[in-house]
Amino acid sequence: MLSHSFATALPNFVSPWRVEAWPDAHIKLLNPDFQLDDATLWQLLKQEGHAQAYAGHQFGQFVPMLGDGRAVLLGEIDTAFGNKEVHVKGSGPTPYSRRGDGKAQLGPVLREYLISEFMHAVGIPTTRGLAVITTGETIARQTLQPGAALVRVADSHLRVGTFQLAAIRGREQVLEVLRYSAQVLDVEADTEEATAEALLLRVMQSQATLVAKWMRIGFVHGVMNTDNCSLSGETLDYGPCAFIDAFDGNAVFSSIDQQGRYSFGNQPHIAAWNMVRLAECFVGILDVDTLNALVQEFPALYRQAWVDEMAPTIGLSSSPEALELLDDLLVLLQNHNPDYHSLILKLRNNPEGAHQWLQPWIQRWQALEPDRELMQAHMPNWIPRNHIVEQVIQAALNQDWDVVREHLMYARDPFNAPVAKAPENPTPYVTYCGT
Ligand code: AMP
Ligand code: MG
Numbered sequence: 001m002l003s004h005s006f007a008t009a010l011p012n013f014v015s016p017w018r019v020e021a022w023p024d025a026h027i028k029l030l031n032p033d034f035q036l037d038d039a040t041l042w043q044l045l046k047q048e049g050h051a052q053a054y055a056g057h058q059f060g061q062f063v064p065m066l067g068d069g070r071a072v073l074l075g076e077i078d079t080a081f082g083n084k085e086v087h088v089k090g091s092g093p094t095p096y097s098r099r100g101d102g103k104a105q106l107g108p109v110l111r112e113y114l115i116s117e118f119m120h121a122v123g124i125p126t127t128r129g130l131a132v133i134t135t136g137e138t139i140a141r142q143t144l145q146p147g148a149a150l151v152r153v154a155d156s157h158l159r160v161g162t163f164q165l166a167a168i169r170g171r172e173q174v175l176e177v178l179r180y181s182a183q184v185l186d187v188e189a190d191t192e193e194a195t196a197e198a199l200l201l202r203v204m205q206s207q208a209t210l211v212a213k214w215m216r217i218g219f220v221h222g223v224m225n226t227d228n229c230s231l232s233g234e235t236l237d238y239g240p241c242a243f244i245d246a247f248d249g250n251a252v253f254s255s256i257d258q259q260g261r262y263s264f265g266n267q268p269h270i271a272a273w274n275m276v277r278l279a280e281c282f283v284g285i286l287d288v289d290t291l292n293a294l295v296q297e298f299p300a301l302y303r304q305a306w307v308d309e310m311a312p313t314i315g316l317s318s319s320p321e322a323l324e325l326l327d328d329l330l331v332l333l334q335n336h337n338p339d340y341h342s343l344i345l346k347l348r349n350n351p352e353g354a355h356q357w358l359q360p361w362i363q364r365w366q367a368l369e370p371d372r373e374l375m376q377a378h379m380p381n382w383i384p385r386n387h388i389v390e391q392v393i394q395a396a397l398n399q400d401w402d403v404v405r406e407h408l409m410y411a412r413d414p415f416n417a418p419v420a421k422a423p424e425n426p427t428p429y430v431t432y433c434g435t
Pocket of ligand 2: 227228237
């Protein structure tokens with residue numbers, strides 16, 4: 001049932017590898033959407049797979065060899081959601097582990113599972129969790145926690161970093177990755193040049209859409225390094241991610257993001273920067289003027305995507321008046337830092353009860369007759385706010401899996417779940433990379 005298209009097509013970008021033998025492994029969560037039973041999952045985990053090789057810019061610094069340091073790509077399977085790559089994160093050391101132990105803790109694994117289920121439920125492209133497994137080990141990071149692994153699926157684990165590794169090895173390998181990516185992303189063109197151009201545009205469009213959706217929901221990815229920037233436009237590698245409570249473009253949660261490079265408001269700029277890094281890989285296939293012209297389209301693509309997400313979030317279709325209202329709203333939010341999610345729900349349910357400073361804006365907005373159903377479809381009642389995620393992780397660490405399951409139910413059906421209220425005493429929230 002497993003195929004190995006990635007490894008077969010790109011042998012220079014993988015090392016054959018297996019998931020390590022775990023001392024006492026238990027499946028704690030199994031995603032019902034994928035209809036796999038325990039026995040089949042154990043069988044999958046025994047198969048020989050591959051650790052992927054890629055390069056990447058980490059916080060702006062180029063690292064020529066990163067690769068899966070704690071993950072194994074088992075291969076591809078057919079699912080109810082189409083053909084998917086199956087990846088195991090927390091699989092033990094690999095040839096790319098450098099100084100890392102290749103392992104993961106239960107808290108971060110559960111965090112990725114919960115948040116990615118939510119992202120999927122609200123229509124944001126993402127890798128998805130297939131299973132959460134505890135390994136029977138104890139793993140030390142900021143704290144001691146049970147060891148765990150996340151089995152996850154993605155349309156593709158091709159990243160900007162895959163092309164970056166190809167680019168330092170030369171044109172032949174760039175063409176190899178280009179051919180396979182074009183096949184995976186369904187990009188068809190007659191020549192290498194046309195394929196490179198179409199692929200770059202496709203990735204730019206999907207990143208613009210993805211980041212616009214993150215902004216709509218208040219998501220901060222936290223580590224938008226080029227090795228975590230997926231060519232298929234899926235949210236990839238939930239490490240130090242978080243949702244904003246108070247609206248603030250400068251919001252940063254990750255302990256290592258001292259400069260605010262990956263702050264909430266900077267995400268569109270970083271996506272643009274990442275697309276330039278991708279374009280650089282095509283120097284030698286396309287001329288520099290063409291590449292420059294292409295990447296300069298990103299801001300317009302993003303602006304359109306942002307309007308397409310935000311206008312319906314406030315119940316409007318994208319007219320010039322709606323655009324003006326959106327831009328004004330952004331300024332008000334940045335000046336007053338209200339709780340973002342509560343404010344959008346307030347607009348939908350009881351705009352008269354909203355903050356005084358918003359009332360003049362609300363009058364202009366109501367004149368456009370906002371559509372409440374549209375608003376409802378773009379902002380769920382429940383979002384995995386930081387204090388809720390922490391509560392779920394604590395419950396799992398205390399073996400209280402009923403609490404975990406209850407919140408997973410909300411994550412999977414957030415439009416019908418109870419409202420996730422803002423924390424009463426918002427405290428600064430710090431997240432860590434170590435899934
Ligand atoms: P990330 O930015 O979290 O996606 O990780 C960046 C790189 O560090 C990737 O190559 C990971 O595989 C690697 N890495 C992260 N944590 C570990 C770990 N515990 N052991 C080995 N490699 C790791
Ligand atoms: Mg990564």
